[in-house]
Amino acid sequence: MVLAVDCSRDGWTGCYPVTPHRFKTQGLSPNMQAVRWHPPSYDIRVETIPTPEIKHPDDAIVKVKLAALCGSDLHIYRGHAGVDKIHTCGHEFIGEVVALGSSYGSNVEGRPKLYSTLKVGDKVVSPFTVNCGECHVCRLGYTARCPEGALFGSPALEGGQAQYVRVPKAGGTLFNLSNPDTWSSALSSHDKEKALTGLSDSSLLMLADILPTGVFAATQAVNHPKVLPVVTGRPWPQCLSPEATTEGNEISFTPEDRILTIAVIGLGPVGICATIGLLDVVATRQIPYRIVAIDLLEARREKMKAVFAAIDPSGKGDGEFVVLDMDAAKAQVKKWTGAVGCTAILEVVGHADALSAAYDLVRAFGVIVSVGVHGAPPMPFTGRQLYNKNVSFDFGRCPARAMFPPAFDLLVKRQDVFGGVGQPASLIDRIVNFEEATESYRAFDKGEVGKVIFSPWK
Amino acid sequence: MVLAVDCSRDGWTGCYPVTPHRFKTQGLSPNMQAVRWHPPSYDIRVETIPTPEIKHPDDAIVKVKLAALCGSDLHIYRGHAGVDKIHTCGHEFIGEVVALGSSYGSNVEGRPKLYSTLKVGDKVVSPFTVNCGECHVCRLGYTARCPEGALFGSPALEGGQAQYVRVPKAGGTLFNLSNPDTWSSALSSHDKEKALTGLSDSSLLMLADILPTGVFAATQAVNHPKVLPVVTGRPWPQCLSPEATTEGNEISFTPEDRILTIAVIGLGPVGICATIGLLDVVATRQIPYRIVAIDLLEARREKMKAVFAAIDPSGKGDGEFVVLDMDAAKAQVKKWTGAVGCTAILEVVGHADALSAAYDLVRAFGVIVSVGVHGAPPMPFTGRQLYNKNVSFDFGRCPARAMFPPAFDLLVKRQDVFGGVGQPASLIDRIVNFEEATESYRAFDKGEVGKVIFSPWK
Structure with missing residues (x-):
């Protein structure tokens, strides 16, 4: 997610029912280390707390290998989210299944495949929210708004910045990196498996939130009906149906009409992922483009430039790409399009000022995709x-669970960007242990470091 | 349009340049009758004013056969639109070309076909706004926001409630009912011509605004990516690309998942047209549906019920259709969907309260289409x-010019509804002459009559 969540108003219902069954988590130490938030604000403590146990037959316990700090953790950190309950932080984690509830077995009919296939020892990444995978909303693919969902690292659900984390509805929620047959991909099974062995845990952790959220933003923009005339070369409304003809009073498109002009506002990690996702779509579909990536902060602009420089030429497609501050971006869009404006805007900030800027930049009949968490x-x-x-x-x-397959494919393609740590073009600034958690929150909040990952067992 | 337009802020630039050429409109009486608005409010006068002349080579002069009163005329009528210029009212008209500027000829290359084909004597209907048909915005089909556009019946452009009206950029704007080769259609040329001879002028007049606007609302809703899982039976994001597979962790859709649940808020003439358009889409594409049509006024609900009753059974598709007030509609949606809500909402009022109700009714990941003119x-x-x-x-x-072809096809299909005047199921309440114009505005404003059409030559 892009900014923090006001958990008290965020659409989920709070606690899960504790069923009469309580399945002992065997062989684990009774206590563990966890990064905990304390009210009212700016109070992060690394504490020893009980290791989570299976509370419901659908639960899994995951031993956390890496857990990331996300910009949206800062809302609660700063005390802006109306939260007063001490809880374990973090909604981005990757790890290994160490315990499963009694729902998991060899032949669970009619439920998501993971209930039959997930095993202790499997390597998994979780989306930032739980989803059952079985209700109407999940069946449609809108997993981020499952009525049984909850956000990790909130008062409703302990987070992943810990040595272990309990994952409710794990058969609907988790993404099993040990069993590539449990998701569809444009890659073959062989290529999926090969890719999995080549990808570092820190790059796979990008699947938890920022990469699917970025891909979600780009996907919505390029597939919006109002963008279709540019993409298909056929005017509204004929662009909507392949069989419709355009032999009326319309005149032919010029090459200029086929250029997708898009602004990305906000170049935090999600904004950069959205830009990478967008570049992938336009390159794959051979859509000519003009993209302006915008941020007020020079450091973020420099990161975006380094990322773009690192992407192999075939992944950049055919177009113009510039990174600018807002004033320069407005001038650039005017230079490109005259008074018309952008075809679409990806608003990846989550702030009213960014929405206002998006309105100024977008053309009439344009599209503003906003994946930020607004206040x-x-x-x-x-x-x-x-x-x-x-x-x-x-x-x-973002319905992150539903977006995992395309996000995974993009991760494999873009190892030029997602592979490293601490380089100019990598999205991850550093990997630290829990002793540095309190200081990392402080420095991250002040913008002194980029994306930080915690390694709970170092 | 659904409600009136605040012309001073509506995106067009005001007056057209008067070119040095002034082409005399020959053979017409120098003066004519017109329905004129006077500031500050509620002051409609039928006056004798000069007959319009060709001012620009692209102009046409149309002799008006019928001109309708639209709900959106009431904003200016009531003095709510910040307008202080006396002008001729009306943006819905049908008539006959009586003069053409010098741009029209036998072989005008590279311009809209009408510049080559439009002739004096042709029967035409105009969209409620002018569009050039030649700029980037028009080429994409977004004709309602042509930078050279203007709204008829506003301070920027004299309206159609007159004996004659000047149509700027007529080669891009008009729809030539005498030459069906100038627009594409799902009908054959033969069927188009046959249909044209069978359609009354009053029903063809519905093309000027309310029918394309209604079809536009329905088209946007059913084609929105977030509606695609219901329509295609494939979850997000696989619904976006036919070649994507869904062999992952997803579970199968139930029949319930394939039902489109839509609320139409506001049953004025445009809301009824939107409902008719929606019923046509779901019937044509065989999409199971539940539609609730909502209005606060019983008279409008009764009209909607009569219209639905008049539609032939094959045009109603397979679903449930109810007409209710807002409270009953909210209960109905809850009964249909539990806590989920509607797939999409057509908001055809143009008021913040209607938008709030739309938010309450829509599901998570739902779509609100708002074609009303907001204040x-x-x-x-x-x-x-x-x-x-x-x-x-x-x-x-609505980009009415671009929506004419599908709106025309629907008009032909739905002659059971659009044929009559003054019957329970017809959208037109009465046809009157200009002597009744002042009184008609008053009665229409008070809700004492439905849609009124003026016949300027009676």
């Missing part, structure tokens, strides 16, 4: 403004 | 609310 301020628009520009919006949280 | 109040949402429900919005004005 309490009202939308900075009148209905008339939105009518006058025929604006479309796609708001909301 | 100055801010959007009634916080960013957090939109994040929490993963809401998508499509705002704005």
Whole structure:
């Protein structure tokens, strides 16, 4: 996620019922280390707490190998989220299954495949929210809004910045990196397995949130009906149906009409992933493009430039790519399109000012995709403004579990970017142990470090 | 359009340049009758004013056969639109070309076909806004936001409630009902011509605004990516690409998952057209549905029920259709979907309260299409609310010129509804002459009559 979550208002129902069954987690130490938040704010402590146990037959216990710090953890850290319950932080983690509830077996009919196939010892990555995988909302693929869902690292569900984490509804939630047959991919099984052995845990951890969220933003923009005329070369509304003809009063498109002009606002880790996702789509589908990636902070712009430089030429497609601050970006869009504006905007900040800038930059009949976590301020628009520009919006949280397959494929393709730690082009700044957790939160909050990963067993 | 337009802020630039050429409109009486609005409000006068002349080579002069009164005319009528310029009212008209500028000829290369084919004597209907048909925005099909556009019946452009009207950029704007080769259709040329001879002028007049706007609303909803899982039977994001596979952890859809649940809020003429358009899409594409059509006014609900009753059974598709007030509709959606909510909402009121109700009714990852003309109040949402429900919005004005072909096909199919005047199932309440214009505005404003059409030559 892009910014932190106000857990008290975030659509999930709070605690899970504790069933009468309690399945002992065998062979694990009774206590563990965890990074805990204490109210009211800025108080992170590494504490010894009981190791989680199976509470429900659908649970799994995961031994955490790596857990990342995310920009959205800062809302609670800063005390802005209306939270007052001490809890374990973190919603990005990768690890190994060490215990499973009684729902898991060799032949569980009618439930997600993982209930039959997940085994102790499997390597897994989790999306940042739980989802059952079985309800109407999950069946449609909208896993981020499962009514039984919960956000890791919130008062409702202990997080992954710990040595162990309990994963409710694990058969719907987890992504089994030891069994590539449990997800579809454009890659063959062989290539999937080969890729898995080549990918570092720190790069696979990007699947937990930032990479699928970035891919979700890019996917929504390029597939929006209002973008289709540019992509298909056929005018609205004929662009919607392949069999429709355009032999009326319309005149032919120029090459200029086929250029996708997109601004990405906000170049934190998710914004960079969104840009990488966007570059992948336009390269794969051979769509000519002009992309401007925007951030107010020079350090983020420099990171974006380094990432773009590291991407192999075949993954960059055919277009123009610039990284600018907001004023320069507005001038650039004007230079590219005159008074028209951008085809679409990826708003990856989660702030009303970013939405206002997106409105200024987008063309009439344009699309604003907003994957940031917004706060309490009202939308900075009148209905008339939105009518006058025929604006479309796609708001909301990434259904990360559903986006794992395309995000995984992109991770494999973009090892030029996701492989390293601490290099100019890598999204991960450093890997530290829990002794540095308190200081890492402080430094991350101040913008003194980029993305930090915790290694709980060092 | 659904409600009136605040012309001063509506994105167009005001007056057209008067070129040095002034082409005399020959053979017409120098003066004509027109329905004129006078500031500050509620002041409609039928006046004798000069007959319009060709001012620009791209102009056409149309002799008006019928011109309709639209709900959106009431914004200016009531003095709510910040307008202070006396002008001729009306943006819905049908008529006959009586004069053409010098741009029209037998072989105009590279311009819209009408510049070569439009002739004096042709029967035409106009969209409610002018569009050049030649710029980037028009080429993409987004004709409602042509930078050279203007709204008829506003301070920027004299309206169609007159005996004659000047149509700027007529080769891009008009729809030539005398030459069916100038638009594409699912019908054959023969069937198009046959249909044209069978359609009354009053029903063809529905093309000017309300029918394409209704079809636009329905088209956007059913084609939105977030609706695709229901329509295709494949989960997000596999629903986006036909070649993607779903052999992962997903479980099969139930029949319930394939039912499109849609609420239409607002049953004025556009809302009824949107409902008719929606019923046509679900019947044609054989999508099971549950549709609730909502209005606060009993008279509008009764009209909607009569329209539905008049539609032939094959055009109703396979689903449930109910007409309710808002409270009953919310209970109905809960009964249908539990806590989930509607797949999509067509908001056809143009008011913040209707948007709030749409938010309450829509499911997470749902779509709100808003074709109403909104006013100055801010959007009634916080960013957090939109994040929490993963809401998508499509705002704005119908590109009526681009929507004419599908709207025409629907008009031909739905002659059971669009044929009559003054019957329970017809959208047109009465056809009157200009002597009744002042009284008609008053009665229409008070809700005492439904849609009124003026016949300027009676």
